[in-house]
Each structure stands twice: as C-alpha cells, then as structure tokens.
Amino acid sequence: xxxxxxxxxxxxxxxxxxxASTPILLAALGELVVERAGVLNLGxxxxxxxxxxxxxxxxxxxxxxxxxxxxxxxxxxGLALLFGVLTQLLLxxxxxxxLALTLFGLGLSAxxxxxYQGIKPPPLARLEVPLLSEIPVLGPVLFRHDPVxxxxxxxxxxxxxxxxxxxxxxxxxxxxEDAAAAHALGYRVVRIRLLAIAWxxxxxxxxxxxxxxxxxxxxxxxxxxxxGWIALALVVFAGWxxxxxxxxxxxxxxxxxxxxxxxxxxxxxPVELLSMSPYLVTxxxxxxxxxxxxxxxxxxxxxxxxxxxxxx
Amino acid sequence: MPPAGRVLLSVEGLxxxxxxxxxxxxxxxxxxxxxxxxxxxxxxxxxxxxxxxIYGLVRPDAGRMTFRGRPYAxxxxxxxxxxxxxxxxxxxxxxxxxxxxENIALGMERPPPLRxxxxxxxxxxxxxxxxxDPLRRVGDLSAGERQRVEIVRCLLQDPKLLxxxxxxxxxxxxxxTILFHTLRKLAxxxxxxxxxxxxxxxxxxxxDAATILRHGRAVASLDPRRHGTRALAELMVGASFAPPARAxxxxxxxVLAVEGLTLAPAGGFGRGxxxxxxxxxxxxxxxxxxxxxxxxxxxxxxxxxxxxxxxGAVRLNGRPVGALGPAARRALGLSAAPEERxxxxxxxxxxxTENALVTAQVRERLTRRGFVDWARTRAFAERVIxxxxxxxxxxxxxxxxxxGGNLQKFLIGxxxxxxxxxxxxxxxxxxxxxxxxxxxxxxxxxxxxEGAAVVMISQDLDELLEIADRFAVLNEGxxxxxxxxxxxxxxxxxxxMGGAHGMHEIAGGPRRxxxxxxxx
Numbered sequence: 001x002x003x004x005x006x007x008x009x010x011x012x013x014x015x016x017x018x019x020a021s022t023p024i025l026l027a028a029l030g031e032l033v034v035e036r037a038g039v040l041n042l043g044x045x046x047x048x049x050x051x052x053x054x055x056x057x058x059x060x061x062x063x064x065x066x067x068x069x070x071x072x073x074x075x076x077x078g079l080a081l082l083f084g085v086l087t088q089l090l091l092x093x094x095x096x097x098x099l100a101l102t103l104f105g106l107g108l109s110a111x112x113x114x115x116y117q118g119i120k121p122p123p124l125a126r127l128e129v130p131l132l133s134e135i136p137v138l139g140p141v142l143f144r145h146d147p148v149x150x151x152x153x154x155x156x157x158x159x160x161x162x163x164x165x166x167x168x169x170x171x172x173x174x175x176x177e178d179a180a181a182a183h184a185l186g187y188r189v190v191r192i193r194l195l196a197i198a199w200x201x202x203x204x205x206x207x208x209x210x211x212x213x214x215x216x217x218x219x220x221x222x223x224x225x226x227x228g229w230i231a232l233a234l235v236v237f238a239g240w241x242x243x244x245x246x247x248x249x250x251x252x253x254x255x256x257x258x259x260x261x262x263x264x265x266x267x268x269x270p271v272e273l274l275s276m277s278p279y280l281v282t283x284x285x286x287x288x289x290x291x292x293x294x295x296x297x298x299x300x301x302x303x304x305x306x307x308x309x310x311x312x
Numbered sequence: 313m314p315p316a317g318r319v320l321l322s323v324e325g326l327x328x329x330x331x332x333x334x335x336x337x338x339x340x341x342x343x344x345x346x347x348x349x350x351x352x353x354x355x356x357x358x359x360x361x362x363x364x365x366i367y368g369l370v371r372p373d374a375g376r377m378t379f380r381g382r383p384y385a386x387x388x389x390x391x392x393x394x395x396x397x398x399x400x401x402x403x404x405x406x407x408x409x410x411x412x413x414e415n416i417a418l419g420m421e422r423p424p425p426l427r428x429x430x431x432x433x434x435x436x437x438x439x440x441x442x443x444x445d446p447l448r449r450v451g452d453l454s455a456g457e458r459q460r461v462e463i464v465r466c467l468l469q470d471p472k473l474l475x476x477x478x479x480x481x482x483x484x485x486x487x488x489t490i491l492f493h494t495l496r497k498l499a500x501x502x503x504x505x506x507x508x509x510x511x512x513x514x515x516x517x518x519x520d521a522a523t524i525l526r527h528g529r530a531v532a533s534l535d536p537r538r539h540g541t542r543a544l545a546e547l548m549v550g551a552s553f554a555p556p557a558r559a560x561x562x563x564x565x566x567v568l569a570v571e572g573l574t575l576a577p578a579g580g581f582g583r584g585x586x587x588x589x590x591x592x593x594x595x596x597x598x599x600x601x602x603x604x605x606x607x608x609x610x611x612x613x614x615x616x617x618x619x620x621x622x623x624g625a626v627r628l629n630g631r632p633v634g635a636l637g638p639a640a641r642r643a644l645g646l647s648a649a650p651e652e653r654x655x656x657x658x659x660x661x662x663x664x665t666e667n668a669l670v671t672a673q674v675r676e677r678l679t680r681r682g683f684v685d686w687a688r689t690r691a692f693a694e695r696v697i698x699x700x701x702x703x704x705x706x707x708x709x710x711x712x713x714x715x716g717g718n719l720q721k722f723l724i725g726x727x728x729x730x731x732x733x734x735x736x737x738x739x740x741x742x743x744x745x746x747x748x749x750x751x752x753x754x755x756x757x758x759x760x761x762e763g764a765a766v767v768m769i770s771q772d773l774d775e776l777l778e779i780a781d782r783f784a785v786l787n788e789g790x791x792x793x794x795x796x797x798x799x800x801x802x803x804x805x806x807x808x809m810g811g812a813h814g815m816h817e818i819a820g821g822p823r824r825x826x827x828x829x830x831x832x
Binding site for chain 2: 167171173187
C-alpha cells in the first residue's frame with residue numbers, strides 16, 4: 001500500500017514531519033511578531049521549556065490537555081513579560097537579557113518539573129477531519145492531527161494577514177522600523193512592544209507544551225534540546241515573513257524526522273551532521289541573502305534589537 | 313495676501329525648563345488664520361521646544377495656549393492633530409521600508425482602506441503640485457519627495473495650522489520654489505503656517521509675520537518684509553556681526569589634482585558611478601554643492617583616504633596618493649574633516665585630548681616609540697581650544713559633552729593647527745549655530761589665506777557662495793566643471809544642480825529617470 005523507498009514509510013514520515021515541526025513553528029511565529037516590533041528576544045528556548053513543564057503539569061493535574069496548553073501560554077507570556085520589563089522599561093541590554101531568560105527558564109523548569117518525571121500526560125484527541133481524512137495517502141498525512149497542529153497553520157495565515165493587512169499590524173511594523181518616528185507620530189512604542197513580547201512568549205509556551213503533551217509525550221529535563229534556537233534561526237531564514245516561516249519550519253522539522261528514521265532504517269549518516277544542518281542552512285541563507293542585491297529582500301526590521309527611550 | 317487677522321493660535325507665557333536649561337522662558341506670540349508666520353532663532357534658541365509644545369510632544373511647565381478661540385493644551389500629538397494642528401518634522405518621521413501610502417496611513421487617526429487612500433493621495437498631491445506615487449517604497453525617494461510625503465500626510469487631515477521645521481534644509485533651490493508655491497496656495501486657502509527657519513532670505517520672501525527667539529525668550533515680533541536680513545540676524549544673535557568678506561586673490565600653484573575618480577553610487581539609487589575631476593590651487597577654496605546623498609560622503613572618503621582609489625586619481629603636489637591610507641595622506645599634508653561629528657570625526661566618549669591625538673599624532677609628533685606623550689597631546693588640545701574659542705571645561709571633557717558648534721570648532725581647529733597643505737571638509741557648519749558657523753568660515757578663509765588649499769563640501773549654498781573662490785555641484789556621483797563664484801547667479805546654480813527632482817512634473821512631463829520604466 002505505501003511506497004517504500006530507502007526502507008522508509010513516506011506518508012507516515014510526512015505526517016510525523018507536521019507533528020515534529022509544530023513546536024518550532026509556533027515558537028518562531030511568536031518570535032517573528034516580536035522581531036517585527038523591533039525586539040530581539042533570545043529567550044525563546046527558556047520560554048519554550050517553561051511552557052513545556054507548565055503545560056505538562058497543568059495537564060496532569062487537571063487531566064485536561066487544553067488547560068495544559070492554556071497554562072503553557074500564560075507561563076510563556078509571563079516569562080516573556082519579565083524580559084519585557086527588563087528591556088523595555090529598565091532598558092537592559094536585549095541580548096544579555098534574552099540569554100539570561102533562556103538559562104533562567106531551563107533552571108526553573110527543572111525545578112518545577114521534579115515531581116513529573118516518568119508520568120504519562122492525558123492524551124490529546126486527534127481531530128480527524130470528516131471525509132477529508134478518508135482520502136487515501138493524503139488523508140492520514142494532512143487531516144489526522146491534533147488541534148494544535150491546525151491552530152499553528154491557522155496562526156501562520158493570521159500572522160501574515162495581521163502584518164500585511166491590518167492597521168495594528170502596520171503600526172507594529174512601523175514601531176519595528178523606526179521607534180523614534182513612531183513615537184513622534186504618537187504611538188506608544190513601549191506598550192506595543194510589551195504586547196508583542198507577551199504574544200511571542202505565549203506562542204513559545206504553546207510550542208513547548210506541544211512538545212511535552214503531544215509529541216514526546218512526557219516531561220524530561222531540558223527536553224526542548226535547542227528547539228528554541230532553531231526557532232530563532234528560522235525567523236532569520238524566513239526573512240521575517242510568515243509564509244516562508246512555514247516552509248522553513250517544515251524543512252527543519254523534516255530534517256529532524258528524517259534523522260530519526262534514517263537511524264532506525266540503519267542508514268549511516270552521522271546524527272550530529274543532521275542535527276547541525278538547520279543551523280548550517282541558516283548560516284548559508286544569511287550569507288547568500290546579506291551579500292549585495294539580495295540585502296533588501298532580507299528585510300530585517302531596521303530597529304531590531306535597538307533600545308527605545310522616549311526622550312522629551 | 314495679508315490675512316484679515318482673526319487669531320488662530322495664541323501662546324501666552326509658555327515656559328519649559330530642562331535640567332540646567334530654560335528652553336522657553338515666558339514666550340508669547342499669536343498666529344492669525346491664513347498667515348505664514350516665521351519662528352526665527354539660532355540653534356538652541358528654543359524653537360523646537362516651542363513647536364513641540366504646540367504639537368503635544370512636550371508638556372510646558374507654565375503658560376496658556378488658545379486655538380480657534382478655545383483653551384488648548386494637547387497631552388499628545390493625537391490630540392493636537394484632532395484639534396487641527398499638523399507638523400512636518402525636520403528629520404522626517406518616515407519609515408523607509410514602508411510604502412508612501414502606508415506611511416501616510418500611520419499618520420492619520422482613521423485612515424480609509426489603502427486603495428481609497430491611494431486615490432486621495434493622488435488627488436491632494438495633484439491639487440498642490442506635489443506629485444507622489446502612493447505605492448513606492450519611501451526608502452527609494454529623494455529628500456524632496458520624502459518631504460512631500462510628510463506634507464501630503466498633513467494635508468489629508470485638513471489642518472488649520474501646519475508647522476514646518478526647517479523645511480528647505482534638504483531641498484534644492486528649485487524644490488524650495490515648489491514648496492513655497494505650495495505653502496502660498498495653502499495660506500490663500502486659509503491654513504496658517506508656522507515656519508521655522510534660520511534662513512533669513514527665504515523668510516523675507518515667504519512669511520507675513522515673524523517671531524524671533526533668543527535664548528528661550530521671544531525678543532521681537534515683526535513683519536520680516538520690512539526689515540533687512542542684517543537687522544533680523546542681529547536680533548537673532550543679539551549682537552551685530554559682519555559677514556566675512558573675501559577679497560579676490562591670485563591663485564597659487566595647483567596642489568591637489570583629482571582626475572577620473574569614480575564614486576560608487578550612493579544609497580542604491582542614481583545612474584551608476586560618474587567620474588569626478590577637479591584641481592585646487594594653493595590659497596584657494598573650492599566649494600562643492602549639491603543635495604546630500606549624491607556622493608558627498610564618498611568624495612570626502614576618497615580625499616581623506618578612507619576609500620582608496622587608483623594611485624593617480626588623487627595627486628598631492630603631483631605625487632600620486634590615491635592608494636595611500638588616511639594616516640599616510642595626513643603625514644603628507646592632506647587632512648579631512650568628515651560630516652558626521654560624533655562617531656566619524658570624533659569618538660564620542662573619548663576626551664578632547666584623546667580625540668586630538670587620533671589625527672594629530674603623526675604631524676605633531678605626539679607619540680614616541682609607541683608611547684603617547686600625554687603632556688604634548690594635552691598642550692596641543694589646549695592650543696586648539698584657545699585658538700578656536702571652544703567653550704568647554706577643558707581638554708578632559710568628552711567629545712559627546714560639547715555642543716555641535718563647539719565640537720565642530722574643535723575638530724576643524726584640530727586639523728587647521730596641523731598646518732595641512734590641503735584640507736577637505738564636509739558640511740562644516742551643519743547643525744551649528746550662527747556664531748560658531750561664522751567662526752568656522754572665518755577659520756577656513758584664514759587657512760586659505762595662509763596658502764593652504766581648501767575643499768569645502770556643503771549643502772548651504774549661501775555659505776559656499778560667500779567663501780568659495782570656485783563652485784561646482786556634485787550630482788549623482790558626477791561633478792560639474794568648477795566655475796568662479798564671482799558673478800554666479802542663483803538661476804545658473806540651479807541649472808548646475810540639474811535634476812531638481814520634481815521640476816518635470818510641474819511641466820506635466822514624466823517622472824524621474826530612475827523610476828521603474830516610465831515612458832512619457
């Protein structure tokens with residue numbers, strides 16, 4: 001029934017790809033909005049892992065995975081707001097604060113998660129789209145996932161529309177391009193940036209919870225294992241555009257899935273090489289894009305990472 | 313047309329203090345409907361603070377304002393805009409990565425959908441002779457076109473009072489003419505204009521009334537057309553001063569020869585690199601005009617040695633120096649003072665002594681066997697401070713702590729005291745108050761009188777015509793042949809400046825040649 005090539009089950013692989021990519025897709029989507037508002041939050045990894053443990057704990061305690069996802073989003077947003085207060089109100093250095101956030105998140109999640117190791121979380125029901133999921137090959141690949149996978153796809157579309165078509169999105173982009181000019185027009189730069197930061201944290205938390213509640217599913221210390229950094233690289237790779245972000249996330253997610261399956265199939269590609277590849281690809285893309293003419297296409301927000309202080 | 317005189321905006325006793333400075337000290341004045349009202353004053357006189365208070369960006373400490381007969385105290389620009397006050401900033405508050413229409417939408421309270429907005433932009437810009445393509449990216453526009461975006465943004469809100477902060481500082485004479493035409497049209501339609509400038513000639517040509525600020529106080533309200541520029545200038549500065557006079561002199565031998573120098577196109581627009589050739593003689597000042605962004609920075613870098621060129625492209629006393637770096641050129645006597653004071657000409661957080669060391673160490677022998685001779689360096693910095701009247705606590709002050717004018721006097725003085733053979737300066741008086749600007753011009757004239765050659769790049773035409781012996785224009789990386797300044801008319805200069813962006817539209821012709829395929 002299924003095509004076998006290199007001894008791999010390709011439709012199953014494709015479905016696994018969507019599942020594996022969802023955490024980094026969510027986290028990167030949040031970080032994209034944050035960076036379009038001109039803030040560089042390097043704490044994605046920390047927010048993801050805190051979301052993972054918060055979601056897991058809430059899911060286990062309530063027995064309902066949806067409460068878990070809600071708790072994860074709140075925990076991520078809360079940690080992000082800590083970063084927001086430090087960088088936007090107290091004008092701390094964004095890079096240093098972001099790195100500290102990652103380390104803090106890793107430590108805090110290990111502490112919170114101590115009682116939850118080796119437990120199975122309540123399962124999240126798959127949302128089988130009626131009729132469509134009956135289509136041979138395509139059905140199982142596309143239409144038999146959990147609700148969060150569909151939510152992530154919906155958010156890709158929503159983010160694209162928000163940034164390109166809505167007034168709020170326009171204002172957010174303006175703040176990221178030139179905070180001083182936006183302030184001169186009367187927009188509240190700090191408030192807008194704080195909102196974006198909280199949103200980014202919530203999505204990173206959701207991504208983390210998807211990892212611990214659906215993908216793995218269990219809680220292990222340090223289980224994000226660099227997914228947050230991949231999400232950060234992905235935003236750059238995607239040139240700050242959500243459409244390309246989807247492509248990138250599935251590409252990078254695909255590499256992860258492929259790596260596991262290749263190992264299982266006994267094909268000798270060093271694991272390390274494959275786990276390096278997302279970063280190598282990002283570096284490659286950066287080099288190609290920042291050389292010469294393609295620079296404009298890269299379209300990094302002009303005020304990215306620059307602190308803003310409203311001087312009278 | 314003189315307005316009938318119903319008061320639109322009145323300001324009474326407005327006071328705003330910043331730590332250590334009284335920016336506005338009980339300022340009172342009034343603007344009538346349909347009046348073009350000038351706000352005159354030197355840098356630091358308090359003009360910006362005053363208009364920021366009117367536009368709601370600054371909250372005054374004391375004082376009252378009324379607008380259209382009602383008390384007026386905007387807490388934020390949004391409130392000011394809602395009341396009918398619009399402002400065009402000196403440094404444009406535009407977003408380069410966004411389109412013209414998106415930029416305009418950002419400045420409106422309730423913008424219509426982008427397509428409808430595009431139609432309205434086209435309509436307004438046609439009505440006032442300010443052509444704009446709503447879909448173009450602002451980053452690709454010239455300075456004049458960017459200003460149009462700001463003006464159209466204001467006009468779409470149908471303001472009763474339009475504030476313009478130094479609007480002509482970035483324009484060619486032709487673009488300024490278009491702007492004046494637009495402003496008169498607006499005033500005739502009943503919109504009052506508050507016009508900030510320190511260019512006296514244009515205020516006398518344009519404005520119905522003027523309020524002069526000095527050290528935060530309104531010292532006079534008058535009709536600028538009834539007073540000479542000299543009288544206005546003295547009111548601004550508070551003392552009488554004579555403009556430097558230049559006697560024609562015989563030029564000496566050629567010391568600097570530039571031939572076939574190519575400047576990479578600046579900022580991604582333009583028609584590709586052009587070639588620059590000129591010579592400067594000992595004792596001569598060559599003035600190079602043109603709108604910023606046309607290769608001025610590249611030219612200065614090519615002269616200073618930051619941007620190496622073919623060895624023969626730059627010759628100093630016949631010797632090819634094009635391939636040499638800045639230190640080697642400075643050792644031979646070719647010095648330069650770039651435009652950007654903080655971060656290029658001076659390291660902002662370093663002391664004046666340290667900043668003096670950076671360029672003067674070779675010619676003034678301030679280092680010995682790799683060690684800095686701090687005593688000599690400090691003495692050199694003190695000499696610069698004393699000779700050029702730099703107002704600072706001492707040579708230990710950080711460059712950042714000095715005002716623009718004082719820092720510029722120090723930086724130009726630092727080069728002059730090294731007795732250069734050739735000195736190249738870019739925008740030496742930009743953002744500098746009138747007194748310091750006069751002192752800097754005086755210093756350059758004196759340097760030339762002592763036999764040095766001076767290349768002065770500036771956007772201030774009046775200044776170039778005042779002190780330069782010959783004048784050329786840099787336009788899109790190309791230099792016009794230099795012409796003697798004596799007897800040069802403003803029209804001829806306008807023609808030399810060539811592609812005055814926007815002139816074609818007035819004649820109904822096609823847009824700029826650089827636009828994406830616009831056949832007539």
